[in-house]
Amino acid sequence: MSLVRYHEPAGQWVLLATVLGSGMALIDATVVNIALPRIGAQFGANAAALQWTVNGYTLPLAALILLGGSLGDRFGRRRVFVVGVTWFAVASLLCGLAPNVAVLIAARALQGIGGALLTPGSLSILQSAFAPEDRSRAIGAWSGLGGIAGAAGPFLGGWLIQVASWRLAFGINVPIAAIVVAVALRHVPESSDPEATRRIDVSGALSGALGLGAVTYGFIAWPTRGPTDPVVLAALTAGIAGMIGFVVVEHRSSHPMLPLRIFRSRAFSATNLVTFVVYAAIGGVFFFLVITLQVVAGFSPLAAGISPLPVTVLMLVLSPRSGALAERIGPRIPMSVGPLVCAVGVGLLAGVGPGASYARDVLPGILVFGLGLSLTVAPLTATALASADDRHAGIASGVNNAVARAAGLMAVAVLPLAAGVGSSLIDPVTLGPAHRTSMLICAGLLAAGGVLAALTIPSSLAAVRPARVARLDRPRPAA
Secondary structure, three states: OOOEOOOOHHHHHHHHHHHHHHHHHHHHHHHHHHHHHHHHHHHOOOHHHHHHHHHHHHHHHHHHHHHHHHHHHHHOHHHHHHHHHHHHHHHHHHHHOOOOHHHHHHHHHHHHHHHHHHHHHHHHHHHHHEOHHHHHHHHHHHHHHHHHHHHHHHHHHHHHHHHOOHHHHHOOHHHHHHHHHHHHHHHOOOOOOOOOOOOOOHHHHHHHHHHHHHHHHHHHHHHHHOOOOHHHHHHHHHHHHHHHHHHHHHHHOOOOOOOHHHHHOHHHHHHHHHHHHHHHHHHHHHHHHHHHHHHOOOOOHHHHHHOOHHHHHHHHHHHHHHHHHHHHHOOHHHHHHHHHHHHHHHHHHOOOOOOOOHHHHHHHHHHHHHHHHHHHHHHHHHHHHHOOOHHHHHHHHHHHHHHHHHHHHHHHHHHHHHHOOOOOOOOHHHHHHHHHHHHHHHHHHHHHHHHHHHHHOOOOHHHHHHHHHHHHHOOOOOO
16 A cells, blocks of 8 residues: 655545544534533433433443454454444434434444444544654644534534524534545545454453443442442442453453553553543533533523634644644653643633623633643644554554543543532532532643653654564564
């Protein structure tokens, strides 16, 4: 397979397909958060049901995204990416037709499976299709240009929810998916790992899904059942056992979807630790903010949905530059400073309450938060991918995405409990104080992520790549 260059038309077509594909999932996440108050009111859904409306998608996405990455490496990254995009679009239609919240959650789970197939493919295609000297810039452009789709989501989704129905908001995925499939089939080169086994790691996928699912269920059930309830204790115990079982299965398997040797790279392990901490905070911020602006501050769905738009604009403008900066000065500084800047912005957002003004109470925090994210995301992603060899591009992308999604999953499950939401996410009396607490918790997580990056992330991407070859590819000497 011939590699493409960033400034060539072939490279631009590859960017278009991957940006729109990943952007489709981003739009959906944004629209669902905006729609939660309307869904709760229409179906009479309690806090747990609304949490599952979000996590019903995030759980299979986080649990199966590693499998999606390994399937791409084995059977073709473009092929699996196209299947995932198509699956996601069909599941979106089912979400729009759901007659009750239980069916909606089930359809969201189907969306999550599609997302697990398409999400790792977008990054692994970039890593395998572009020439090495252009990859950081391509990933930076992917991070920023993905914001175009993310910017369209709040406008279109919020408007549809406000003037028509939340059901129509899911339909915006269908035309996007059609464009992605057409471009990918015509312009994206196929790539795979010729040494990958053809066997599927079913045991690993099931044990990972069991672990994440049971822990999530336990934390979501905790507020209503209490911490000593047998169901809560059994779920948390099963979840921990499932996660331990996942590691054991992957260690013993001859065809693991997650080769544990990839974690021999210290840079890869450190980057994913920072990813978990930072993305847990990001997930919590976006989950609470859009709901609070509607329920507590009285914003319309459209106004609440577009309130984080400056974050998207800043990332669109600055992420390519941030990726290039990390290539030039190394990822440690931007990955350390970025989360700390984010923490300041989230601290400012803790003041959002009844009668909040967008210009006074929301915009300053959003701007600072967006600047921090623009510094963080592209270097973090580039470091995660650079830490693994090219033939493990799908696995590296899948791991980093799985860690980010699992962090968001845990944030939506745990943060309402930690912040004291209670049984309702649409009660302004309890949601107002809980919002402040949740923002302060998220600010603390972001600050911790910046400190972790300063202590553990390599000073240059050049230092990452030689370590990668030495630790993953060099045969061990005979004993």
